[in-house]
Amino acid sequence: MSDAPSSHDFGLSIKPVETLESVVIRFAGDSGDGIQLTGSQFTAASAAAGNDTATFPDYPAEIRAPVGTLAGVSGFQLHFSSKDILTPGDRADVLVVMNPAALAAHKKWLKPGGVLIANADSFTQKNLLMAGYAENPLESDALADYQLFKVDLSRLTGQALEGMGLSAKEIERCKNYFALGMVFWLFERNTDIIEDEINQKFASKPTMRDANHKVFQAGWNFGENTELFAIRYRVPAAQDIPPGRYRSVSGNEAVALGLVAASVQSGRQLFLGSYPITPATDILHSLATYKEFGVKTFQAEDEIAGICSAIGAAFGNALAITTTSGPGVALKTEAMGLAVMTELPLVIVNVQRGGPSTGLPTKTEQADLLQAIYGRNGESPMPVIAARSASDAFDSAFEACRIAIKYRTPVMLLTDGYIANGAEPWQIPRVDTLPTIDANLLTSVEQLGGEKLLPYLRDPTTLARPWIELGHPGLEHRIGGLEKWDKTGHIAYDPQNHHNMVKLRQAKVDAMVQEIPATNILGAESGELLVVTWGSPWGSARTAVRDLIDQGKSVSHVSLRWLNPLPPDLGDVLKRFGTILVPEINNGQLIKLLRDKYLIDCKGYNRIAGLPITVAEIKQAVLDHLPS
Amino acid sequence: MTELNRVDLKAKDFQSDQEVRWCPGCGDYAILAGVQRALAKQGIPPHKVVTIAGIGCSSRFPYYMSTYGFHTIHGRAPAIASGLKIARPDLQVWVATGDGDSLSIGGNHFIHVLRRNVDLKILMFNNKIYGLTKGQFSPTSEFGKKTKSSPFGSVDHPFYPVQLAVGAEAAFVGRFIDVDAKVGGDVLAAAAAFKGTAFIEILQNCVIFNDGAWDDLAQKEFRADRTILLEHGKPMIYGQKRDKGIRLVGTRPEIFTIGENGLTEADAWVHDAHDTDPTRAFLLGRMEWPEFPSPMGVLRSNPRPVFDQLLCDQVTEIQKTKKADLQKLLDGRNSWVVGA
Numbered sequence: 001m002s003d004a005p006s007s008h009d010f011g012l013s014i015k016p017v018e019t020l021e022s023v024v025i026r027f028a029g030d031s032g033d034g035i036q037l038t039g040s041q042f043t044a045a046s047a048a049a050g051n052d053t054a055t056f057p058d059y060p061a062e063i064r065a066p067v068g069t070l071a072g073v074s075g076f077q078l079h080f081s082s083k084d085i086l087t088p089g090d091r092a093d094v095l096v097v098m099n100p101a102a103l104a105a106h107k108k109w110l111k112p113g114g115v116l117i118a119n120a121d122s123f124t125q126k127n128l129l130m131a132g133y134a135e136n137p138l139e140s141d142a143l144a145d146y147q148l149f150k151v152d153l154s155r156l157t158g159q160a161l162e163g164m165g166l167s168a169k170e171i172e173r174c175k176n177y178f179a180l181g182m183v184f185w186l187f188e189r190n191t192d193i194i195e196d197e198i199n200q201k202f203a204s205k206p207t208m209r210d211a212n213h214k215v216f217q218a219g220w221n222f223g224e225n226t227e228l229f230a231i232r233y234r235v236p237a238a239q240d241i242p243p244g245r246y247r248s249v250s251g252n253e254a255v256a257l258g259l260v261a262a263s264v265q266s267g268r269q270l271f272l273g274s275y276p277i278t279p280a281t282d283i284l285h286s287l288a289t290y291k292e293f294g295v296k297t298f299q300a301e302d303e304i305a306g307i308c309s310a311i312g313a314a315f316g317n318a319l320a321i322t323t324t325s326g327p328g329v330a331l332k333t334e335a336m337g338l339a340v341m342t343e344l345p346l347v348i349v350n351v352q353r354g355g356p357s358t359g360l361p362t363k364t365e366q367a368d369l370l371q372a373i374y375g376r377n378g379e380s381p382m383p384v385i386a387a388r389s390a391s392d393a394f395d396s397a398f399e400a401c402r403i404a405i406k407y408r409t410p411v412m413l414l415t416d417g418y419i420a421n422g423a424e425p426w427q428i429p430r431v432d433t434l435p436t437i438d439a440n441l442l443t444s445v446e447q448l449g450g451e452k453l454l455p456y457l458r459d460p461t462t463l464a465r466p467w468i469e470l471g472h473p474g475l476e477h478r479i480g481g482l483e484k485w486d487k488t489g490h491i492a493y494d495p496q497n498h499h500n501m502v503k504l505r506q507a508k509v510d511a512m513v514q515e516i517p518a519t520n521i522l523g524a525e526s527g528e529l530l531v532v533t534w535g536s537p538w539g540s541a542r543t544a545v546r547d548l549i550d551q552g553k554s555v556s557h558v559s560l561r562w563l564n565p566l567p568p569d570l571g572d573v574l575k576r577f578g579t580i581l582v583p584e585i586n587n588g589q590l591i592k593l594l595r596d597k598y599l600i601d602c603k604g605y606n607r608i609a610g611l612p613i614t615v616a617e618i619k620q621a622v623l624d625h626l627p628s
Numbered sequence: 629m630t631e632l633n634r635v636d637l638k639a640k641d642f643q644s645d646q647e648v649r650w651c652p653g654c655g656d657y658a659i660l661a662g663v664q665r666a667l668a669k670q671g672i673p674p675h676k677v678v679t680i681a682g683i684g685c686s687s688r689f690p691y692y693m694s695t696y697g698f699h700t701i702h703g704r705a706p707a708i709a710s711g712l713k714i715a716r717p718d719l720q721v722w723v724a725t726g727d728g729d730s731l732s733i734g735g736n737h738f739i740h741v742l743r744r745n746v747d748l749k750i751l752m753f754n755n756k757i758y759g760l761t762k763g764q765f766s767p768t769s770e771f772g773k774k775t776k777s778s779p780f781g782s783v784d785h786p787f788y789p790v791q792l793a794v795g796a797e798a799a800f801v802g803r804f805i806d807v808d809a810k811v812g813g814d815v816l817a818a819a820a821a822f823k824g825t826a827f828i829e830i831l832q833n834c835v836i837f838n839d840g841a842w843d844d845l846a847q848k849e850f851r852a853d854r855t856i857l858l859e860h861g862k863p864m865i866y867g868q869k870r871d872k873g874i875r876l877v878g879t880r881p882e883i884f885t886i887g888e889n890g891l892t893e894a895d896a897w898v899h900d901a902h903d904t905d906p907t908r909a910f911l912l913g914r915m916e917w918p919e920f921p922s923p924m925g926v927l928r929s930n931p932r933p934v935f936d937q938l939l940c941d942q943v944t945e946i947q948k949t950k951k952a953d954l955q956k957l958l959d960g961r962n963s964w965v966v967g968a
Contacts, residue, residue: 048964193962243967247960257958264954271715273707290957291943292950296714298939300707301740308704308737309711312680315698316715338701428963431955470696471719473675478644478690480699481683490646491691 015224017188019234022081024089025183028106029098029119031074032064034176039076040423041180041197045189046080047248047425050237054079054539056088056612057421061278061361068122068130073105082236086389086539088422090614094186095146096179098122098153100131116146117182119175121154149228153178160218161211170208174215181219187233191220242427249426251390251419252279255349256286258397259321260293261429265398266405266437268319270295273309275302275328278361279417280351283323303331307348311335314344315479317441317469319401323349326368327358329375337376339410340505342479343456343465346410347400351420352535354610363610364417366535367586372412373564373593379502381509383407384564386414388538391426393419396561402437403515407508408464414563416585418536418612442466445474453477455489463508465489513568523549523556526576529626532602534560534590537583537613544618555622563590571598579603579625583613634671639664642674644694650685655806655832659753660692662809663722666816667695677720680709682729684760685834686753689724703734706741709748713936717747720820727754731767731787739796744935745824752829753806754789757838775837789829790913790927794906800826801909801928805846806833811857811924818926824934845922856921858912860929863896866921873897874920881911881920901929 025042029035036057047053058075065072079089095110097103099122110116123136137143138150157175166174177198184191194216202209223229249257263270270293274284288297296318300306307322314320324332329350339346352368354360372384383403387396393415400413445453455477456465468475477489485492486500521530522545533541538559545557558573560566574580574594582591583605591604605621607613642664650656667677677695681687683702690697696719700708705723713721730738730752741748757775758764764777765784772781793801800822802815812830819826831842845854856866856874864874871886873896884891903909909928916922 044962048962050964050966238966241966243965245959245963245965247963249960260957261954264952269715271711273711291946292952293954293957294943294947294952296939296943298711298714301736304704305707305710305737305740308700308707309714311700312698312708312711312713313715314711315678315708316712316719318715320711320715334701335704342698428958428960431958470678470716471675473673476675476694476696478646478693478697478699480690480697481701482699 015230015232017232017234019236021083021235022079022085022089023094023187023233023235024077024079024092025094025096026075026077026092026106026109027096027179028073028075028102029176030067030101031060031062031072032067033074033098034173035074035076035098038176038180039078041194042183042189043078043080043423044197044248045184045193046078047246048193049190051080051082051235052085052238052241053081053248053423053425054085054088055423056418059362068099068101068127070101070105070131073102075102075106077109080235082238084238084240086542087612087615090616094183096183098175098179100127100133100137103137104131104133110146112145114146115149116143117149117151117179119153119179120150121152151182151222151228156218156222157215160215164207164211166207166211170211174211177212177216178219178222181216182223185220185223185232186229187235191216241425244427246425246427248423249390249394250282250421250423251387251393251415252282252351252421253286254390254393254426255323255387255397255413255415256283256290258394259287259319259347259401260290260295261394261434262398262401262437263293263295263319265434266319266401266439268317268405268439270321271310271313271318272297272321272323273300273306273313274298274323275300275306277303277325277328279353279420280323280325280328280349282420283349283351303328304335307332307335310346311339311342311344314339314346315342315470317467319405320345321347321349323351325351325353326355326371329368329371333376336382336410337378337380338481340376340380340382341481341484343408344410345404345408345467347397347404347413348410349397349413349415352414352416360610362417364536364612365585365608365610366416367589367608368414369534369563369586369589370592372414379506381506382410382412382564383509383512384412384414385561386535386563387419388533388535388559388561390419390422390424394426394429398434399561402435403512405437405439405467406464407462407512408467409508414535416536439467441469442475443469444472454487455479456484456487458504461511461514463504463511510565513565516562516565516567519558519567519569519573521556521558521573522546524554525556527556528554528577529556529579529581529622530574530577531555531557531581531583531618531622532560532574532590532594533557533583534563537585537618540613540615540618541583543615544622547615548619548622553622553626555626560590563593566593566597574598574600578627581605581621581625583618583621585613635673637668637671637673639668642667642694644692646691648692649688651836653835654685655755655834656686656753658806658809659751659812659830659832660689662812662816663751664693666813666820669817670820672720676718677722678712679722679724680705680712681724682734684726684729684758686724686726686751686832687729703729703732704737705729706734706737706748706750710741710744710746713746713748714939717936717940721748723748723750725750725752727752727756727766727768727789728758731789731792739792742793742796742798742825742827745797745799745932746935747823747825747937749819749826750828752789752827753832754829755832755834755838756841757834759834759837763837788913788916791910793827794909794913794928797906798827798928799824799930799932800926802826802828802926803831803924804828805831805842805855805924807846808851808924815926818929822929822931824931844917854917854921855924858899858901858923858925858927860899860901860926863893863898865893865896872921879907879911881915883920901926904930
């Protein structure tokens with residue numbers, strides 16, 4: 001670690017320090033309490049201190065559910081470590097609760113013996129009733145299993161702001177910075193980053209800026225001066241992280257960056273047609289700010305117009321994207337078929353959430369895999385790839401664009417709510433190492449060498465048709481959703497031609513196996529059990545399998561980026577293991593594909609709770625299936 | 629659009645090599661020929677023009693044009709055309725659609741494209757029937773219409789397309805009858821020259837499923853008495869003998885006979901196509917035979933900022949002051965170095 005100072009600017013602490021390898025901390029409060037902000041700022045400080053980090057924001061669908069209710073509780077979990085970590089942690093070592101509802105809703109995530117910091121001021125009769133408590137748990141032995149720290153956050157915040165002339169409401173809104181100051185003290189975090197953040201965030205509101213500075217410092221001082229806290233904790237900088245430049249990135253940010261990178265590397269203007277939907281909207285937000293890269297974002301009137309505008313832009317030779325979540329994919333289905341039929345490059349990003357219907361908008365799930373692969377009318381094959389983590393979402397988005405352009409095809413990129421909103425350190429790629437993407441446009445009649453223009457002529461290795469740049473004389477052509485004659489692209493109702501074209505469109509997707517590298521196996525190349533994951537369970541599965549290997553178990557792990565087509569060597573890999581275990585946050589979808597394709601029985605681990613699958617769950621599932 | 633150099637062109641330069649397959653006698657033939665003539669007249673070559681259609685009889689249009697073309701999916705042509713126009717503002721984009729395609733399944737895209745004022749020419753072939761699915765009532769079919777799906781008469785109240793368009797903030801509204809080559813040519817030329825969404829309702833005859841739907845207006849012997857050709861800045865006078873006028877009594881249009889009751893040509897409503905207030909255009913959208921002569925020509929031509937232009941300008945403006953540095957973007961605001 002080079003630029004990770006360990007001192008802070010509020011003076012040195014005199015209290016003793018205990019060193020820990022990893023800590024999982026969870027903040028919980030009303031959705032108006034600034035919990036997500038508090039969590040992400042603590043994350044930024046931890047990352048800057050050289051820790052590996054992984055986060056899990058857990059927030060309600062309502063923007064501001066009634067204050068003090070269980071429905072309105074927003075949570076943010078951060079795992080920070082001196083080791084390389086892959087998950088936000090199964091359960092928390094430290095839980096900070098802003099009110100009784102937060103305690104009631106999130107106590108289950110705190111490890112027995114864990115540190116519980118409660119805003120005691122908020123444990124009023126009214127709030128206790130709303131949270132379902134008959135009596136105040138802070139005053140009984142109900143929390144005897146935990147190290148309880150009662151802090152009068154509201155009162156102390158008010159004291160710190162005395163004389164500033166702020167309203168009670170404004171004072172109340174500052175209390176998250178008191179909590180943040182306190183945990184900064186508790187975990188020796190450098191405070192510079194927060195000072196900067198407050199200056200930026202409240203640049204236009206100097207009073208609130210000064211207030212939050214004061215409150216943050218008061219929180220830190222409280223930690224140092226109170227007799228409540230006897231020791232501080234130190235999580236040293238991680239040593240096993242590959243050298244390089246890092247930043248914190250969420251999955252949605254990483255997707256947006258990957259798309260821009262693909263635009264630059266392909267020389268195609270980026271067009272996004274999108275309709276706001278949780279949890280995908282942040283991709284639209286990010287891309288809307290990247291105008292210096294020529295990015296054009298179109299907030300369409302609905303999901304259908306989102307994808308249709310993108311198809312129009314693709315016809316006009318842009319790198320065209322539409323971003324959405326499951327319900328939006330359902331609406332875009334017919335248009336996806338049009339993109340399959342017209343063989344235009346298009347990337348559809350599905351940030352999966354709990355379904356069916358409106359389902360669980362803010363919770364994570366992996367239940368759109370079969371929709372992605374099969375969910376269109378007719379034989380409508382489409383490549384599908386999935387990101388396994390926030391940082392992997394950059395590479396996955398770039399790959400989706402590369403495939404879309406190279407094969408002239410719509411590509412579905414799957415992420416999920418957990419990847420989208422969770423943040424982790426990302427080793428920033430050097431731009432000069434990024435591959436270029438050859439758009440290989442047909443731009444003039446001379447390129448035809450005297451031959452007639454055939455809009456559906458095939459490249460022999462990719463089976464891709466030409467991407468014809470509009471606006472050139474002699475290249476005028478017509479495409480559409482009706483079945484095409486091979487090569488000419490004219491309307492065709494011929495039976496044999498339809499049969500051939502159905503097979504051809506499938507062969508084109510099948511040909512993409514040439515893009516898939518050899519399957520990377522964590523652990524032995526053969527053995528008793530192989531855990532196969534796709535998407536976000538990667539982190540938990542990797543962690544679980546690593547631990548089990550350390551315990552001498554015969555377990556390996558494979559994570560799939562490519563889901564359609566599947567990797568060409570996957571069948572051989574599966575056959576080398578006695579048992580195949582497939583953990584998914586759905587009712588068993590990849591498992592169907594594997595059984596269908598390889599005629600191998602697989603075991604599922606399916607927990608569909610709107611939450612990431614934990615390390616402990618996967619370990620237990622592996623142990624349940626290992627021969628005793 | 630400096631790129632669109634005018635050249636000498638003939639209507640046949642806009643004909644594709646595909647056999648036209650509408651029913652014999654279909655009104656679409658006349659519309660196709662009219663559009664090809666209008667395009668030749670404006671002098672923009674076929675390779676700078678794109679024709680986009682949804683689904684329905686009208687939507688076969690792109691196959692018969694020598695321009696770039698896209699036959700898309702039902703109702704979505706305005707959305708696809710919007711994306712194309714944003715990506716490629718250098719091309720002129722025409723949309724062919726029908727009453728079912730644009731006002732029923734595509735109603736949402738229709739109103740939003742008009743609201744945004746994307747630079748598209750939208751030709752809506754209104755035959756008041758679903759033709760390609762063989763004869764069901766459409767959103768413009770008259771109340772009580774007996775069709776295969778409404779054997780006892782439709783209980784659906786119809787749209788007035790011009791009113792809908794004006795209500796959706798349409799900047800340009802034109803209207804003509806498929807067989808009226810003269811007015812059609814003028815309206816198409818005005819639409820071609822207009823910057824922004826130009827919506828044209830074309831009263832089109834479906835010979836198979838709704839034959840004669842517009843006969844009351846289209847027949848030569850009635851046309852002058854039952855339609856009124858609107859010309860900007862001119863009083864609304866019509867009739868074979870040019871003896872009838874429309875005047876406004878408050879906000880109510882009223883027919884009068886010139887020379888009777890002391891009313892003269894000077895009392896007639898003077899058509900102002902550029903009126904920024906949409907109220908009078910809205911009134912025109914409600915004037916239909918037999919209560920009134922049906923208005924034809926350019927009903928509204930009120931230029932206002934164009935969506936695709938605004939969107940592209942925003943990008944260009946930011947590019948002037950901000951350098952596109954991918955490494956800087958990827959690095960973000962808060963990065964740190966591990967190792968050395």
